[in-house]
Amino acid sequence: MTLLSSSVSVTRYRVDGTPEAPALEAIREGLIKNTFKDFDADHSEDMTGWTSFENPFLPDFQDSSFMIGTYLVFSLRLDKKSIPPKVIKKHIAVEMARRLEIKPRSFLTGDEKQAIRDHVIQTLARRIPAVPSIYDVIWNLEESRLWFFTNLKAPNEALVTLFIKSFDLSLIRLFPYTAADLDSGLSGSERDILLKLSPTKFAE
Amino acid sequence: MLDIAVSYNRYKFIGFEFLTWLWFVMENHPEVLEEADRDLVFLDIGNRLVLEKTRSKANESITIKGDQAGFEEGVLALKKGAVVTELNLIYKSGSHEWRFTVKGESLNLSGLKTPQTAPVEKAEDVEGAVLEKIFLYEKVFDLIGHLYSAFIRLRVSNRWAGEVLPRMKSWINSRPVSH
Numbered sequence: 001m002t003l004l005s006s007s008v009s010v011t012r013y014r015v016d017g018t019p020e021a022p023a024l025e026a027i028r029e030g031l032i033k034n035t036f037k038d039f040d041a042d043h044s045e046d047m048t049g050w051t052s053f054e055n056p057f058l059p060d061f062q063d064s065s066f067m068i069g070t071y072l073v074f075s076l077r078l079d080k081k082s083i084p085p086k087v088i089k090k091h092i093a094v095e096m097a098r099r100l101e102i103k104p105r106s107f108l109t110g111d112e113k114q115a116i117r118d119h120v121i122q123t124l125a126r127r128i129p130a131v132p133s134i135y136d137v138i139w140n141l142e143e144s145r146l147w148f149f150t151n152l153k154a155p156n157e158a159l160v161t162l163f164i165k166s167f168d169l170s171l172i173r174l175f176p177y178t179a180a181d182l183d184s185g186l187s188g189s190e191r192d193i194l195l196k197l198s199p200t201k202f203a204e
Numbered sequence: 205m206l207d208i209a210v211s212y213n214r215y216k217f218i219g220f221e222f223l224t225w226l227w228f229v230m231e232n233h234p235e236v237l238e239e240a241d242r243d244l245v246f247l248d249i250g251n252r253l254v255l256e257k258t259r260s261k262a263n264e265s266i267t268i269k270g271d272q273a274g275f276e277e278g279v280l281a282l283k284k285g286a287v288v289t290e291l292n293l294i295y296k297s298g299s300h301e302w303r304f305t306v307k308g309e310s311l312n313l314s315g316l317k318t319p320q321t322a323p324v325e326k327a328e329d330v331e332g333a334v335l336e337k338i339f340l341y342e343k344v345f346d347l348i349g350h351l352y353s354a355f356i357r358l359r360v361s362n363r364w365a366g367e368v369l370p371r372m373k374s375w376i377n378s379r380p381v382s383h
Contacts, residue, residue, distance in 0.1 A: 001330075003334065003337055004324065004330075004333055004334065004337060006317060007316065007317050008316050008341075009312065009313065009314040009315065009316065010312070010314075010316060010341065011310075011312055011315045012311075012312075012345065026364075054327070054330055068331050068334045068335060069331075069334075069335050069338070071334075071338060073334060074227060096303070105321075107352050116372075130306065138338060142300065147345075151307075151310070151312045151314055172208070173208065173212075174213050174311060175211075175213040175219070175309070175310045175311050175312075176215050176216055176217075176218040176219035176222065176308070176309070177206070177214070177215035177218065177309055178208070178211065179311055179349075179352055179356075180215075180218065180352075180356040183349065183352075183353070184352065184353040184356045184357065185353060185357075186356065186357070186360065190357070190360045190361075193360040194356070194360050195206075197215070197218065197360070198217075198220070199217040199258070199357065200221055200364075200369060201257065201259075201285070202224060202282065202285070202287065202369075202372060202376055203282065203283055203284060203285040203373075203376065204373065204377070
């Protein structure tokens with residue numbers, strides 16, 4: 001529940017387009033299809049999905065509401081298994097030594113080394129629990145605006161990718177150019193001038 | 205519309221100019237702030253100000269922080285051609301106070317602290333708490349949105365070069381190096 005924290009960071013987006021009618025059902029379906037799935041026993045290193053705002057570790061979009069007032073409120077969960085590089089290095093060294101013992105030659109090829117590395121990472125990924133990170137989303141459907149409660153790059157990239165996959169709608173991040181172009185009520189000729197702007201020199 | 209990554213990098217100077225203009229407006233044109241929020245009590249620089257000389261090849265930056273910080277070095281940096289790239293603000297509207305930082309290149313808000321809200325003690329309290337928070341966040345986004353729109357309309361008009369820029373230059377040059 002990052003949005004209820006005493007201090008928050010927010011990245012703002014414009015939602016490009018509207019969901020298929022009935023909108024709420026289309027959104028519910030997108031959330032259900034891409035609900036976060038636990039992957040602790042899996043060899044994947046990270047996983048992204050939607051989760052419930054009020055119950056982020058037991059999401060249920062089928063039976064519980066994700067609407068608060070006129071806003072859609074849910075969360076993005078991005079779990080990552082962080083395997084310390086030194087642990088990977090140790091296991092690779094042990095595995096390489098073991099392979100060399102049973103090989104007739106005294107070296108391993110590049111492909112064999114890479115295969116050992118991949119195998120070690122996959123094996124360790126199955127044993128290491130993922131660290132969960134949860135970031136809240138507020139979607140104002142009427143005004144096509146969305147707030148995402150983090151400024152971090154990786155979760156913002158994950159949000160944009162998962163959003164289009166789930167709802168077939170693009171998110172346009174509001175930064176100086178897009179906020180001016182889309183959100184400031186400029187006329188067509190003013191938008192042409194905007195395109196041609198160059199930095200001002202304030203000092204003599 | 206332009207490619208997002210291209211437009212982010214190419215036009216981030218607009219965000220720096222917005223924050224530089226905002227400092228100028230906070231000191232010289234309170235009426236612009238009042239137009240953005242009729243209930244405004246004040247909007248002022250908080251405990252962090254970052255300036256960068258973005259036009260020089262070696263990116264020089266200066267960070268001023270602390271609740272009692274003076275902005276003499278910031279003024280000096282402006283005189284040497286720097287622009288504001290990050291600004292912590294204290295915003296008071298009605299009887300409520302917000303604190304937050306705006307980053308010029310992204311217009312992202314960070315460290316956003318709203319006025320105190322009622323604690324969430326029961327599951328039934330969550331909905332009300334969320335709506336209250338949304339209302340409080342909305343106030344800040346509206347303020348920044350109105351100010352940014354006012355700035356950008358000036359920036360694409362003839363008034364920028366004809367009126368605003370000469371005034372800003374004169375403010376930078378005449379401003380004593382103390383807050």
